[in-house]
Amino acid sequence: MNNFTYDITTIIHFGIDQLKNLADMKASGSKVLLVYGGGSIKRNGLYDDVMQILSENGLQVTELPGVEPNPRIESVRKGVELCRENELDMVLAVGGGSCIDCAKVIAAGACYDGDAWDLVLDGGKIEKALPVYTVLTLAATGSEMDRFAVISDLEKNEKWGTAADAILPVMSVLNPEYTYSVSPKQTSAGTADIMSHTLENYFNNVKGAYLQSRMCEAILKTLVHYGPIALHQPDNYEARANLMWASSLAINGMVSYGAGVGWCVHPMEHELSAFYDITHGDGLAILTPFWMDHALNAETAWKFGEYGRNVFGITGDDDMEVGRQAIECTREYFKLLNLPATLSDVGIDSTHFDIMAEKAAAGCEGSFVPLSKEDIKSIFMAAL
Amino acid sequence: MNNFTYDITTIIHFGIDQLKNLADMKASGSKVLLVYGGGSIKRNGLYDDVMQILSENGLQVTELPGVEPNPRIESVRKGVELCRENELDMVLAVGGGSCIDCAKVIAAGACYDGDAWDLVLDGGKIEKALPVYTVLTLAATGSEMDRFAVISDLEKNEKWGTAADAILPVMSVLNPEYTYSVSPKQTSAGTADIMSHTLENYFNNVKGAYLQSRMCEAILKTLVHYGPIALHQPDNYEARANLMWASSLAINGMVSYGAGVGWCVHPMEHELSAFYDITHGDGLAILTPFWMDHALNAETAWKFGEYGRNVFGITGDDDMEVGRQAIECTREYFKLLNLPATLSDVGIDSTHFDIMAEKAAAGCEGSFVPLSKEDIKSIFMAAL
Numbered sequence: 001m002n003n004f005t006y007d008i009t010t011i012i013h014f015g016i017d018q019l020k021n022l023a024d025m026k027a028s029g030s031k032v033l034l035v036y037g038g039g040s041i042k043r044n045g046l047y048d049d050v051m052q053i054l055s056e057n058g059l060q061v062t063e064l065p066g067v068e069p070n071p072r073i074e075s076v077r078k079g080v081e082l083c084r085e086n087e088l089d090m091v092l093a094v095g096g097g098s099c100i101d102c103a104k105v106i107a108a109g110a111c112y113d114g115d116a117w118d119l120v121l122d123g124g125k126i127e128k129a130l131p132v133y134t135v136l137t138l139a140a141t142g143s144e145m146d147r148f149a150v151i152s153d154l155e156k157n158e159k160w161g162t163a164a165d166a167i168l169p170v171m172s173v174l175n176p177e178y179t180y181s182v183s184p185k186q187t188s189a190g191t192a193d194i195m196s197h198t199l200e201n202y203f204n205n206v207k208g209a210y211l212q213s214r215m216c217e218a219i220l221k222t223l224v225h226y227g228p229i230a231l232h233q234p235d236n237y238e239a240r241a242n243l244m245w246a247s248s249l250a251i252n253g254m255v256s257y258g259a260g261v262g263w264c265v266h267p268m269e270h271e272l273s274a275f276y277d278i279t280h281g282d283g284l285a286i287l288t289p290f291w292m293d294h295a296l297n298a299e300t301a302w303k304f305g306e307y308g309r310n311v312f313g314i315t316g317d318d319d320m321e322v323g324r325q326a327i328e329c330t331r332e333y334f335k336l337l338n339l340p341a342t343l344s345d346v347g348i349d350s351t352h353f354d355i356m357a358e359k360a361a362a363g364c365e366g367s368f369v370p371l372s373k374e375d376i377k378s379i380f381m382a383a384l
Numbered sequence: 385m386n387n388f389t390y391d392i393t394t395i396i397h398f399g400i401d402q403l404k405n406l407a408d409m410k411a412s413g414s415k416v417l418l419v420y421g422g423g424s425i426k427r428n429g430l431y432d433d434v435m436q437i438l439s440e441n442g443l444q445v446t447e448l449p450g451v452e453p454n455p456r457i458e459s460v461r462k463g464v465e466l467c468r469e470n471e472l473d474m475v476l477a478v479g480g481g482s483c484i485d486c487a488k489v490i491a492a493g494a495c496y497d498g499d500a501w502d503l504v505l506d507g508g509k510i511e512k513a514l515p516v517y518t519v520l521t522l523a524a525t526g527s528e529m530d531r532f533a534v535i536s537d538l539e540k541n542e543k544w545g546t547a548a549d550a551i552l553p554v555m556s557v558l559n560p561e562y563t564y565s566v567s568p569k570q571t572s573a574g575t576a577d578i579m580s581h582t583l584e585n586y587f588n589n590v591k592g593a594y595l596q597s598r599m600c601e602a603i604l605k606t607l608v609h610y611g612p613i614a615l616h617q618p619d620n621y622e623a624r625a626n627l628m629w630a631s632s633l634a635i636n637g638m639v640s641y642g643a644g645v646g647w648c649v650h651p652m653e654h655e656l657s658a659f660y661d662i663t664h665g666d667g668l669a670i671l672t673p674f675w676m677d678h679a680l681n682a683e684t685a686w687k688f689g690e691y692g693r694n695v696f697g698i699t700g701d702d703d704m705e706v707g708r709q710a711i712e713c714t715r716e717y718f719k720l721l722n723l724p725a726t727l728s729d730v731g732i733d734s735t736h737f738d739i740m741a742e743k744a745a746a747g748c749e750g751s752f753v754p755l756s757k758e759d760i761k762s763i764f765m766a767a768l
Contacts, residue, residue: 001560001625003399008392014642015387176385208622210609211629214602222595238592241385245595245642254638258398258629 001208004257010145011171014245018173019049019135022092023057028131028170029089033082035064035103037095041137044181050094050135062086064106067095070273070280071102073153076116079106083130090131096190097141100134101149104167107132111166119162120151126164134172138182139243140190140281142197142251144172152274159274161266174248176240184231188337189281191227191243195220195333196284197250200263203295203303203368209259216255217310219246224311228336264371265291267363268379271356278346285339286346290383292327295369296320303368343383353380385592388641394529395555398629402557403433403519406476407441412515412554413473417466419448419487421479425521428565434478434519446470448490451479454657454664455486457537460500463490467514474515480574481525484518485533488551491516495550503546504535510548518556522566523627524574524665526581526635528556536658543658545650558632560624568615572721573665575611575627579604579717580668581634584647587679587687587752593643600639601694603630608695612720648755649675651747652763655740662730669723670730674767676711679753680704687752727767737764 013021025032032054041047054061064079082088083106091110093103107129109116119126136144143149147168152159182190202216222242229239249255268291269283296304304323308314312329314322331341340346357377364371371379397405409416416438425431438445448463466472467490475494477487491513493500503510520528527533531552536543566574586600606626613623633639652675653667680688688707692698696713698706715725724730741761748755755763 001399001622001629003402004396006394006396006398010390012388012390014390015385018387208625210622211602211606211626211633214605215599218595218598218602221598225594238385238594241592241642242595245385249595258625 001212001258002206002260006253006257008145008252008254010169010252012145012174012248013171014174016175016177018175019053021171021173022050022053022133022135024171025054025059025090025092025133026057030058031060031062031086031088033064033079033088033091033106034061035067035079035091035093035095035099035106037065037067037069037099039065040181041094046094046135046137046178062088067099067102069098070152070159070277071098073117073120073151075102076105076109076151079103080109080116083110088130090133092133092135094135094137096136096138097143100136100143100169101141101151103134104129104132104143104149105151105162108164108167117153120160121162123162123164126162126166129164129166132167132169134169135178136172136174136244137178138186138190139179139240139247140193142194142247144169144174145248145252148251150270154274154277157274159270161270174244176237176244179240179244180235182234184234184338185279187230187234188227188339189279189285190247191223191230191337192281192285192334192339194243194247194250195223196265196288198223198255199288200266201250201256201259202307204259204261205303205368206259206261212255212257212259213306219250219255220311222246224333227333231337261368262364262366264364264367268360268376270363271360272343272348275352275356276346276348278348282340282346285334285337286341286343286383287379289327289331289334290379292330293382294375294379296323296327300369343380350381350384353377356380385642386590386644390637390641392529392636392638394553396529396558396632397555398558400559400561402559403437405555405557406434406437406517406519408555409438409443409474409476409517410441414442415444415446415470415472417448417463417472417475417490418445419451419463419475419477419479419483419490421449421451421453421483423449424565425478430478430519430521430562446472451483451486453482454536454543454661455482457501457504457535459486460489460493460535463487464493464500467494472514474517476517476519478519478521480520480522481527484520484527484553485525485535487518488513488516488527488533489535489546492548492551501537504544505546507546507548510546510550513548513550516551516553518553519562520556520558520628521562522570522574523563523624523631524577526578526631528553528558529632529636532635534654538658538661541658543654545654558628560621560628563624563628564619566618568618568722569663571614571618572611572723573663573669574631575607575614575721576665576669576718576723578627578631578634579607580649580672582607582639583672584650585634585640585643586691588643588645589687589752590643590645596639596641596643597690603634603639604695606630608717611717615721645752646748646750648748648751652744652760654747655744656727656732659736659740660730660732662732666724666730669718669721670725670727670767671763673711673715673718674763676714677766678759678763680707680711684753727764734765734768737761740764
């Protein structure tokens with residue numbers, strides 16, 4: 001097990017009727033930037049509920065609506081400007097991961113003397129940030145309880161992740177009911193995202209990170225069990241609750257502390273989204289099994305064997321064979337969630353593979369199996 | 385899944401060479417009460433290392449040595465007096481759970497205008513406390529990362545747990561190497577304690593607390609795997625590291641948030657320790673399988689079935705049968721750790737069963753299966 005520092009200070013209010021805890025935002029001042037997306041929170045009443053609680057607690061609101069699914073640097077810049085102009089004290093994101101990611105970089109940008117894109121390219125430049133609060137409406141990215149944010153500049157076909165202590169949310173409200181209205185497509189894509197975060201942490205070769213691997217399996221089993229239920233029974237509280245809490249635990253450090261390796265499917269997917277603006281979870285569902293095909297070999301078979309036995313209950317002594325079956329189970333699982341299975345399914349051809357593979361390779365350093373530009377290109381080709 | 389609030393602010397520095405982080409204690413002032421036990425930290429050099437770092441950072445130390453394995457209220461009172469007399473700013477525990485529990489109640493007592501025993505009987509009276517820091521030397525109670533403390537008044541045969549936000553440690557240093565010198569007996573007792581914490585959380589009937597159950601199984605599998613290794617290879621880093629991190633996660637809220645029920649084996653064991661001052665983990669190892677015998681029935685068999693299949697890999701469709709085998713596996717596991725199996729093994733007879741059962745029953749409210757005084761007495765009798 002590697003050395004690590006556990007430091008997760010985000011307070012999570014989980015469950016029904018927890019929105020009232022937004023009253024605690026008063027501790028950070030009185031002027032709030034409210035960041036949200038396409039307006040679904042207006043249709044389902046959450047916007048009104050939030051505004052009422054903020055108003056009852058004397059919190060003044062400036063709004064930044066319309067944050068995109070792959071949040072863009074232009075939205076961040078707009079938010080930073082609003083914070084500066086109005087001398088805002090804090091940022092509240094009400095929405096999914098995109099919305100929260102945007103809010104985080106706004107919060108950092110408001111305290112940075114320069115263009116916010118600098119902070120996307122280099123998290124080390126984020127020294128402080130306005131306090132970030134969130135109300136989560138989509139179980140997916142885990143941004144509600146982590147230090148990461150992913151922002152795109154589509155003009156440059158760039159999509160990068162950044163990270164800093166200062167952008168860890170102070171408090172997040174997680175009410176599974178808020179995800180009842182998430183579409184089947186987004187439910188599946190979100191579940192694939194959680195699955196991918198867990199797998200990125202799970203497939204590591206850190207000696208003796210046993211407990212961490214078993215915790216990953218706990219999350220993976222939960223996704224396998226509840227993903228299809230949430231898809232077909234959108235208002236199943238148990239399913240939504242388990243997916244929602246899994247989204248936070250998959251990426252907040254709980255399963256990676258002591259077991260960290262470089263991620264690889266995410267950097268590869270970021271190139272798909274950067275060039276084609278596809279749904280992040282769709283890209284992950286497509287690439288994951290093809291990455292597994294590439295990663296399974298005599299040296300790594302033990303880990304795939306664990307995966308097959310402990311997550312899918314596959315029996316047998318031959319790690320390679322169990323591993324192969326586990327990859328098929330993974331494929332079948334994503335199919336069951338009606339997720340796309342190939343790049344052609346989402347309209348991607350080989351036009352930009354060369355540059356995409358080159359950029360992805362830079363992000364895959366230190367991953368479970370080393371990935372060169374050529375390796376990544378061959379994974380893209382297999383996934384066509 | 386139940387509503388919950390996740391709020392675990394303790395910073396954990398885990399691994400080799402992390403003691404230097406004690407320098408951060410300066411944030412709490414300059415005068416430290418150093419609480420430790422029987423002197424093993426002097427023999428293995430840890431005392432000197434701690435003193436050196438404190439001194440290098442300008443921290444002045446007042447010492448409270450000699451804290452007992454079941455820490456007594458007299459030690460707490462002595463510590464409170466030292467804090468008051470010397471106007472100390474914080475408390476640093478270097479030791480196992482007993483030492484940390486003692487330090488926590490001292491920290492609270494120093495800020496309380498009355499006798500510290502009041503705070504043991506009623507955690508609600510703990511409104512504030514001096515900041516608590518810990519250096520852990522025994523994987524067992526999880527006190528390094530939770531809000532609990534257990535203190536005894538042996539004159540009254542009383543042993544009670546208390547809890548409060550204010551006594552959650554600010555920072556804990558967890559170096560698995562510090563547990564290399566823990567005796568086989570204490571290694572086993574500590575492992576039984578972690579096992580029991582996890583089982584107390586695992587055996588719940590909260591609807592839909594699926595992820596939490598899988599996380600409990602992750603910890604249980606880790607204990608089953610590494611307990612015997614640590615016993616026979618005391619300097620096996622992997623084993624010590626997994627047990628140490630399991631000790632924190634078993635009780636810090638991670639596996640109980642959303643899934644909480646009343647504990648029962650702990651309250652029963654506290655009576656054994658209160659009347660006979662036996663090792664806490666020994667008492668838990670004795671009582672757990674007998675409690676399971678009592679708790680397994682047609683209504684609860686599903687949970688025992690999960691336990692048997694997911695932790696011990698028992699196959700079969702009949703929950704009752706799998707459950708019975710799982711209980712035997714639990715017994716065998718404790719036997720493998722050379723833990724006592726009956727009350728007679730630790731010199732306890734039926735003399736005080738009546739009063740012990742009555743007091744334990746009061747602490748078992750809301751547990752997985754309801755336990756009356758008579759139920760508990762029959763469990764004690766079976767365990768004779």
